[in-house]
Amino acid sequence: MRLLLLNPNTTEALTQRLALSAATVLPADVELLPLTALQGFPYISSRAEAQIAGAAVLDLLAQHEGRFDAAVIAAFGDPGLSAARELFDLPVTGLSEAAMLSALALGERFAFVTFSPRLTPWYEEQVTRAGLGMRFAGTFTPDATLGSIAAVAEEMRAPLVETCRRAAAHADILILGGAPIAGLAGDIADEVPAVLLDPVKAAVLQAVSLHRLRPSGADKGSYARPPAKDSTGLSPALAHRIAGKDAPDAP
Amino acid sequence: MRLLLLNPNTTEALTQRLALSAATVLPADVELLPLTALQGFPYISSRAEAQIAGAAVLDLLAQHEGRFDAAVIAAFGDPGLSAARELFDLPVTGLSEAAMLSALALGERFAFVTFSPRLTPWYEEQVTRAGLGMRFAGTFTPDATLGSIAAVAEEMRAPLVETCRRAAAHADILILGGAPIAGLAGDIADEVPAVLLDPVKAAVLQAVSLHRLRPSGADKGSYARPPAKDSTGLSPALAHRIAGKDAPDAP
Amino acid sequence: MRLLLLNPNTTEALTQRLALSAATVLPADVELLPLTALQGFPYISSRAEAQIAGAAVLDLLAQHEGRFDAAVIAAFGDPGLSAARELFDLPVTGLSEAAMLSALALGERFAFVTFSPRLTPWYEEQVTRAGLGMRFAGTFTPDATLGSIAAVAEEMRAPLVETCRRAAAHADILILGGAPIAGLAGDIADEVPAVLLDPVKAAVLQAVSLHRLRPSGADKGSYARPPAKDSTGLSPALAHRIAGKDAPDAP
Amino acid sequence: MRLLLLNPNTTEALTQRLALSAATVLPADVELLPLTALQGFPYISSRAEAQIAGAAVLDLLAQHEGRFDAAVIAAFGDPGLSAARELFDLPVTGLSEAAMLSALALGERFAFVTFSPRLTPWYEEQVTRAGLGMRFAGTFTPDATLGSIAAVAEEMRAPLVETCRRAAAHADILILGGAPIAGLAGDIADEVPAVLLDPVKAAVLQAVSLHRLRPSGADKGSYARPPAKDSTGLSPALAHRIAGKDAPDAP
Amino acid sequence: MRLLLLNPNTTEALTQRLALSAATVLPADVELLPLTALQGFPYISSRAEAQIAGAAVLDLLAQHEGRFDAAVIAAFGDPGLSAARELFDLPVTGLSEAAMLSALALGERFAFVTFSPRLTPWYEEQVTRAGLGMRFAGTFTPDATLGSIAAVAEEMRAPLVETCRRAAAHADILILGGAPIAGLAGDIADEVPAVLLDPVKAAVLQAVSLHRLRPSGADKGSYARPPAKDSTGLSPALAHRIAGKDAPDAP
Amino acid sequence: MRLLLLNPNTTEALTQRLALSAATVLPADVELLPLTALQGFPYISSRAEAQIAGAAVLDLLAQHEGRFDAAVIAAFGDPGLSAARELFDLPVTGLSEAAMLSALALGERFAFVTFSPRLTPWYEEQVTRAGLGMRFAGTFTPDATLGSIAAVAEEMRAPLVETCRRAAAHADILILGGAPIAGLAGDIADEVPAVLLDPVKAAVLQAVSLHRLRPSGADKGSYARPPAKDSTGLSPALAHRIAGKDAPDAP
Known part of the structure; x- marks a missing residue:
């Protein structure tokens, strides 16, 4: 195909x-x-x-x-x-829909982790649209300021790991949302006590x-x-x- | 203003x-x-x-x-x-949002009444988006086939009244959705045992x-x-x- | 009228x-x-x-x-x-109903801010009664002790601003509930990173x-x-x- | 006691x-x-x-x-x-609260059956107040007109049995609400394919x-x-x- | 009986x-x-x-x-x-079901308190199964490590009291879950600003x-x-x- | 694999x-x-x-x-x-979980269709467990009596088609639940105005x-x-x- x-x-x-x-x-x-x-x-x-x-x-x-x-x-x-x-x-x-549906089979409660609070309202509309609020634990973002979009995954690696750890207290599945951090889930999996999901996969x-x-x-x-x-x-x-x-x- | x-x-x-x-x-x-x-x-x-x-x-x-x-x-x-x-x-x-918010102050449960079942999925996304599902009783449409958009309110008056009556068994506030039937709520209010709402108002x-x-x-x-x-x-x-x-x- | x-x-x-x-x-x-x-x-x-x-x-x-x-x-x-x-x-x-309905059109998630935790159960019954729990982020109150009812808005201004800031991490619309603080929303709007609503308005x-x-x-x-x-x-x-x-x- | x-x-x-x-x-x-x-x-x-x-x-x-x-x-x-x-x-x-809590342990979905549709909004507020909407199947009432309050249980026995049967298609526990029909649940239990609950008990x-x-x-x-x-x-x-x-x- | x-x-x-x-x-x-x-x-x-x-x-x-x-x-x-x-x-x-149903009559929002985070997913399935999520405030557990099952109530008394206090900020009814701490609710009631429930009772x-x-x-x-x-x-x-x-x- | x-x-x-x-x-x-x-x-x-x-x-x-x-x-x-x-x-x-997750991507509201009302409480527990009640339209079963388990799909074909048509008024995705009717979805797809899902696939x-x-x-x-x-x-x-x-x- x-x-x-x-x-x-x-x-x-x-x-x-x-x-x-x-x-x-x-x-x-x-x-x-x-x-x-x-x-x-x-x-x-x-x-x-x-x-x-x-x-x-x-x-x-x-x-x-x-x-x-x-x-x-x-x-x-x-x-x-x-x-x-x-x-x-x-x-x-x-x-987002695909990541949420995968999350439902890998744990009980999922959260979004992303790099900018500006994305939150738009991302959370997807949870509402899908009717999955009962299993959603919120969106978590770092306090750090965003540098360039192209290098987010590298520049914000440390604050994102720390955000994931914070989110892991509320959810057992973390969806790393936003194209600029595609692939990051695999890189930091060992540093976070939760299942990390890469939406594009x-x-x-x-x-x-x-x-x-x-x-x-x-x-x-x-x-x-x-x-x-x-x-x-x-x-x-x-x-x-x-x-x-x-x-x-x-x- | x-x-x-x-x-x-x-x-x-x-x-x-x-x-x-x-x-x-x-x-x-x-x-x-x-x-x-x-x-x-x-x-x-x-x-x-x-x-x-x-x-x-x-x-x-x-x-x-x-x-x-x-x-x-x-x-x-x-x-x-x-x-x-x-x-x-x-x-x-x-x-739709304005009509739903008015409905919440005029009754307990609202329904949508409109002229074509094609509109249902799009209209119901608005209820979900607004998080108002607990007070929503569904969308009701006539079986009759739609003629011209410009004359819906006149041509489909009778089937819409009958649809409103059917909806009134499930909701106490009926929102008549769809620009082509703007104003109809006022015309048929006496024929329906529910409060009718005109969204544009x-x-x-x-x-x-x-x-x-x-x-x-x-x-x-x-x-x-x-x-x-x-x-x-x-x-x-x-x-x-x-x-x-x-x-x-x-x- | x-x-x-x-x-x-x-x-x-x-x-x-x-x-x-x-x-x-x-x-x-x-x-x-x-x-x-x-x-x-x-x-x-x-x-x-x-x-x-x-x-x-x-x-x-x-x-x-x-x-x-x-x-x-x-x-x-x-x-x-x-x-x-x-x-x-x-x-x-x-x-409370009017403030909640206004909030739905001005943001995504609303919270109550008030001056005494005693009010919380009664106030939150209104959210439940209205079926709006999906968009409610909780009630926030200061730790400070209440002085006189007549002078709450003045005496508790600082702790209320600080409570609003805390609430703003959970909600984008804050409803300042309780007649004794009517009007306060306008006074402190510039100090809080959220939309403040005055219920009587x-x-x-x-x-x-x-x-x-x-x-x-x-x-x-x-x-x-x-x-x-x-x-x-x-x-x-x-x-x-x-x-x-x-x-x-x-x- | x-x-x-x-x-x-x-x-x-x-x-x-x-x-x-x-x-x-x-x-x-x-x-x-x-x-x-x-x-x-x-x-x-x-x-x-x-x-x-x-x-x-x-x-x-x-x-x-x-x-x-x-x-x-x-x-x-x-x-x-x-x-x-x-x-x-x-x-x-x-x-109503006691009947609902008992219902939760005796079946999956409960309904109210009562003798007059006028009671519905007031009764259903109790479901909302209790946060039990996920297990509620609605309120069912007969079409028959109410005679005297004192003799409802006797005069409306037949329409209430028929209403219970209708409700049984939607709920497995039926709560017979309203003081005038206290005790009726026991009388008609054999005629209805659902568990009947008497709230005062x-x-x-x-x-x-x-x-x-x-x-x-x-x-x-x-x-x-x-x-x-x-x-x-x-x-x-x-x-x-x-x-x-x-x-x-x-x- | x-x-x-x-x-x-x-x-x-x-x-x-x-x-x-x-x-x-x-x-x-x-x-x-x-x-x-x-x-x-x-x-x-x-x-x-x-x-x-x-x-x-x-x-x-x-x-x-x-x-x-x-x-x-x-x-x-x-x-x-x-x-x-x-x-x-x-x-x-x-x-768990009995404790939850009692909680609904004694307060507004209940939480679980237990001695090990391993129990959380299993316990929370009971809330979901019962459809009581609207009144549930989460499961709270101490950070302390579990000693022997037989002596949990005694060995972990202090961390459990501290956990109850933390939970009391989110719920007014605390259900002390897990057979090994049966009876503890009575012992520590005076030390916690919430109603404590003993599930076996x-x-x-x-x-x-x-x-x-x-x-x-x-x-x-x-x-x-x-x-x-x-x-x-x-x-x-x-x-x-x-x-x-x-x-x-x-x- | x-x-x-x-x-x-x-x-x-x-x-x-x-x-x-x-x-x-x-x-x-x-x-x-x-x-x-x-x-x-x-x-x-x-x-x-x-x-x-x-x-x-x-x-x-x-x-x-x-x-x-x-x-x-x-x-x-x-x-x-x-x-x-x-x-x-x-x-x-x-x-059931897999069928529900597929349904969420193929339509708005799913229903279960199965061959015996005895299965309903067990099947619906899966919807509750998964927290998907907002998109669930109920379980539909034929009135016909079940013959042998091995031949359900053949013997009950006609009543199941008619049940699917009835369900299609409430849901746009029908999940044909129960191993004995595995494969039936494909056979009757043309006769039902809804998307049919085969859970084993x-x-x-x-x-x-x-x-x-x-x-x-x-x-x-x-x-x-x-x-x-x-x-x-x-x-x-x-x-x-x-x-x-x-x-x-x-x-």
């Missing part, structure tokens, strides 16, 4: 980091197709930015439709996830499983394709998809 | 209907500024469409910034509501109250303005706003 | 303080009618006292019926709120909005007027009202 | 019915002291009436303090329960158990006695109690 | 401790029959051990069926409770009450006896019971 | 049916090892039976330890799941994913291995495992 790893941020270095982490769990028969957004923000960190990026995710999926069998929206707040599931005949997964594995379980995604219920509809001002590919037509260049 | 009534659908007739309903509760010192989206969909009815429309709402607000003191996003699923609250220094309300009154309570909106916490940020590919007005600058042409 | 501001405590100075705070948000066309309870307690601070005061609230409303269009029960635990909504054909609001604005939305209050469902009933030992005005008769001296 | 069975309704016949049902489960060493309210309503059936009756319950308990070791407030909506627990140094139980047994477990009631936390307080306009006995003094005539 | 006190641990000293604590609340007409498991673990402290012990509980109950009228499963995590209620025609109670009293309320246990709904069934490899007594036959040697 | 498919029922034909369904989604590099319980019940259908079977599951896993890399407990109520995760250094999944795919994500299972937190412990009366293999020793014959 061909798995699209769609980074909705415009920072190519993050895509590389995510792909590297994903590769460590990828089955041999899965081809990973990394893709970086061309429009939007270097790094999405608010609901306003996620609202805009989520719309851009739909556009990118429409433009590349036919070239992949499943897709991962590779930003922790899952911009555009419900919308993408409605529009496309294939499984789509998101980093969870999301890639979930996409592979859903592809085996239902290659077409949900075709009824909440995520059924909506009726064809006219639109104004959208890109041709997205307008085409919303008008209910198959991708023009699907193989 | 100047109150923007932003219809994120592209159908001008819906804007008229919403403005008419809003006018019946508007205090004398409030000037209503109706605005219809130029891009998007005649009538938003899925989460995919709401994802795209929510981004367009931000764009419209940015373009008109400085001309209004508070804004109502006049579609029942509140596309872009959290995002708009983050970005703009003034109160923004949405039809609730949203307009909430915006007026918030303007008196906090003219600048929330300036701390979840809806505080995010740090200024660069972007690629956005309209100049929206890019300007996200870059943390005041509207260039604010009076 | 004529808005009754009913202070169920017997301390006249609290009524003045509440009226002063209310006045800052009152629309020009609203006449505020402050009223202080003649029987009961100088300051209600337990569920036992609220049980008794709630009955007295109904009596006062019955005695003054016809002289006002909407009423605010101006004690934070909303004594008699559900009961009053059942009995009277007009909107009634309460300080919220309750007054909610009453004004409900009066525009439904001047008769809910006439069906949970808050519909109960059937007329005989009673023994009640004041004539309240017995009259419960017997389903209009106020004898309504204008 | 001496157990006060306080009927907050003014109908003596209901007290007899409740005492009769209680007697079937009473241990030999418990003396039951039935007491009927002299003021209030023949039969409480709304939150307004419960607000008033709850205050009267406190008064009655204060007047009889010293003559009993524990008390049952014998109306299904538990008027004045929290307040009474705060004020008196002994266990107090209520019909549950409340009497809970009071006996609490008296063995903690004869003084809770003396710390939520139900600790509030600080002594002055009051205006209360009966001497109640004012005395609230002023923190022991009953003048306690043995 | 004859009340079986079944200790599923193999440590006889714990049975003595539990019986001693139970005796302080036992009505005069109840004969307590203590029974210690012969197979299993000296002290159950994980879900794996509880899974095995719960099956052994069923076996012991089957072997002694006919010699008792009600049973208490005397380990805090209630191993085999639901299963025992299904299989036997009499009331069965468990330490609560469980014994609940069993006595249920025996008066429904001597046969629930015979319909969730805990109705399952249809008779063949089995392989079970003890004769348990196979007999599951085959739907009465105890061969019932009196 | 080697994946143990452990059927805790003693009916070999069910194991075949489960293996057949699992095979349709199994990656090429996974070897499936079906195993049927030798002791217990032909078909587990109550919590009493699950309590016993769950203990037997631990025994079987201990006896075969070293021969597999991950295990599926192939009964819908997941007997012994938490316990097995604690004891063994590898991923263990269960049919979900559980197998989850085990494969967890094996890639964490081959050793959770080694910290809720599912960390408990300390070594002595025991009495267990099988040598299980006693060995609980004593914290590796399987004697691990390869």
Whole structure:
């Protein structure tokens, strides 16, 4: 199968980091197709930015439709996830939802650990949306100030370890959220008394499983394709998809 | 005060209907500024469409910034509501949130009544997002098939009354959701054994109250303005706003 | 419209303080009618006292019926709120419910801040009653000992600011509960990294909005007027009202 | 031990019915002291009436303090329960809370069955107050019209059996709420495929158990006695109690 | 009545401790029959051990069926409770469920206090199973290391008092869980600003009450006896019971 | 990898049916090892039976330890799941948990459909245990009487389709629970307006994913291995495992 790893941020270095982490769990028969957004923000960190990026995710999926069998929206707040599931005949997964579902099978209570308190409201909306509040222990962030997005995992390693230890008093599963710290979970596992989860790994594995379980995604219920509809001002590919037509260049 | 009534659908007739309903509760010192989206969909009815429309709402607000003191996003699923609250220094309300908050003061359990089952998943996400599930009794829709969006309130009057009666066995407050049936609540109140709520009235009154309570909106916490940020590919007005600058042409 | 501001405590100075705070948000066309309870307690601070005061609230409303269009029960635990909504054909609001509903539109998670831990169980019953636990972060009180009720806002200013700062680590909206600290929110807003809410302002604005939305209050469902009933030992005005008769001296 | 069975309704016949049902489960060493309210309503059936009756319950308990070791407030909506627990140094139980707690040990999901839909909002407030919504399946009432309160159990036997059968599709434990149908559970048990609970039996047994477990009631936390307080306009006995003094005539 | 006190641990000293604590609340007409498991673990402290012990509980109950009228499963995590209620025609109670139900009538929010963090996940499953999360404040344990199980209550007295004080900041009712600290609640009550509950007392009293309320246990709904069934490899007594036959040697 | 498919029922034909369904989604590099319980019940259908079977599951896993890399407990109520995760250094999944987690990514609200109402309390305990009640719509069963367990899927096909259609009015994802109807989901998908899920497929795919994500299972937190412990009366293999020793014959 061909798995699209769609980074909705415009920072190519993050895509590389995510792909590297994903590769460590990828089955041999899965081809990973990394893709970086061309429009939007270097790094999405608010609901306003996620609202805009989520719309851009739909556009990118429409433009590349036919070239992949499943897709991962590779930003922790899952911009555009419900919308993408409605529009496309294939499984789509998101980093936060996938990490939460994995957490439920590995422990009792999960927490988010991330590098900036600005991310908290957006990230916690994912817990609410998923109805998983009964097993959520909160979001934990370091006091330290963020340097550059590209080097967060290295520069903030020590404060993040200390934040994980603090979070471990409240949760037994810690989800390290945010693309810039993809892969960090593996590096610091020995220093934290809790199970650490790397969301991109969870999301890639979930996409592979859903592809085996239902290659077409949900075709009824909440995520059924909506009726064809006219639109104004959208890109041709997205307008085409919303008008209910198959991708023009699907193989 | 100047109150923007932003219809994120592209159908001008819906804007008229919403403005008419809003006018019946508007205090004398409030000037209503109706605005219809130029891009998007005649009538938003899925989460995919709401994802795209929510981004367009931000764009419209940015373009008109400085001309209004508070804004109502006049579609029942509140596309872009959290995002708009983050970005703009003034109160923004949405039809579904405002209707739910009014319902909590008028009865014990509320239900949504709308004209098409396609709207259910999107509408119910608003209940989940708001954490109000304990007082929600479900969404009720007629079996009848929808004719034209512009004439729903008239063509489907009888099946909607019958749906309201059915819903009244489960809830004491019925929220008639969907711009095409704005105003219907008043017309059929005598035929239904429950309190009927018209969302646009609730949203307009909430915006007026918030303007008196906090003219600048929330300036701390979840809806505080995010740090200024660069972007690629956005309209100049929206890019300007996200870059943390005041509207260039604010009076 | 004529808005009754009913202070169920017997301390006249609290009524003045509440009226002063209310006045800052009152629309020009609203006449505020402050009223202080003649029987009961100088300051209600337990569920036992609220049980008794709630009955007295109904009596006062019955005695003054016809002289006002909407009423605010101006004690934070909303004594008699559900009961009053059942009995009277007009909107009634309460300080805690109104503050919570405003909080839902201004942030994600709200907390109560008040001056005495004795108030906590009574206040938190309001969160439970309203079904809003998913968005509640707890009640925070200073360690300092309370001096006189009349001068709480001044004498405990510093410990309350420090309590607010502590609460701000758990919630983004802080509701300053308790009539003796009405108005304090505005004074200390700059010293606390959270949005501060003054309940009496919220309750007054909610009453004004409900009066525009439904001047008769809910006439069906949970808050519909109960059937007329005989009673023994009640004041004539309240017995009259419960017997389903209009106020004898309504204008 | 001496157990006060306080009927907050003014109908003596209901007290007899409740005492009769209680007697079937009473241990030999418990003396039951039935007491009927002299003021209030023949039969409480709304939150307004419960607000008033709850205050009267406190008064009655204060007047009889010293003559009993524990008390049952014998109306299904538990008027004045929290307040009474705060004020008196002994266990107090209520019909709905006791029935719900018994239900939790006898099945998975409980429902209320009662004879009039008017009672529903008041009764369901008890589920919310207790935080037991996850195990509650709703309130079920017959369509039949109520005749006289004194003869409900006999006149409405058939519709109540049919209502119980309907409720049994949603719950495995049915609580027959309302003093007028005390004892009915035993009569119709064979006709309903669910466990039927008689609240007054549950409340009497809970009071006996609490008296063995903690004869003084809770003396710390939520139900600790509030600080002594002055009051205006209360009966001497109640004012005395609230002023923190022991009953003048306690043995 | 004859009340079986079944200790599923193999440590006889714990049975003595539990019986001693139970005796302080036992009505005069109840004969307590203590029974210690012969197979299993000296002290159950994980879900794996509880899974095995719960099956052994069923076996012991089957072997002694006919010699008792009600049973208490005397380990805090209630191993085999639901299963025992299904299989036997009499009331069965468990330490954690009974303590939680008592707590609901004595305060607002309860916490568990126990001597080892290893017990937390197993104990908290009981809160979840009972649907009581809205009133639960967490599990609190000392940092101190556990010495011998038999002497926990004495050796860890000081750290447990200090843990209770810490827990009292979050809950007003503290349940001291774990058979090895049965009876401790009474000893340290004066040193902790919260109501302390001893689970074995609560469980014994609940069993006595249920025996008066429904001597046969629930015979319909969730805990109705399952249809008779063949089995392989079970003890004769348990196979007999599951085959739907009465105890061969019932009196 | 080697994946143990452990059927805790003693009916070999069910194991075949489960293996057949699992095979349709199994990656090429996974070897499936079906195993049927030798002791217990032909078909587990109550919590009493699950309590016993769950203990037997631990025994079987201990006896075969070293021969597999991950295990599926192939009964819908997941007997012994938490316990097995604690004891063994590898991923263990269960049919109901895995199906629920898959459902969360394919729709909004899931329901269980099964062939006998006797299974309902046991199955619904899994929803409660997992904290997923906010997305659960109930259990639906046919009125038809069950014939033989081995032929349920064929004999009850029509009533199960009709039950699914009824359930589809309440949920968009239907989980067909119970080993005897493994595989049915695929057969009847076209006849039901909802997404149908086959739990054994979900559980197998989850085990494969967890094996890639964490081959050793959770080694910290809720599912960390408990300390070594002595025991009495267990099988040598299980006693060995609980004593914290590796399987004697691990390869």
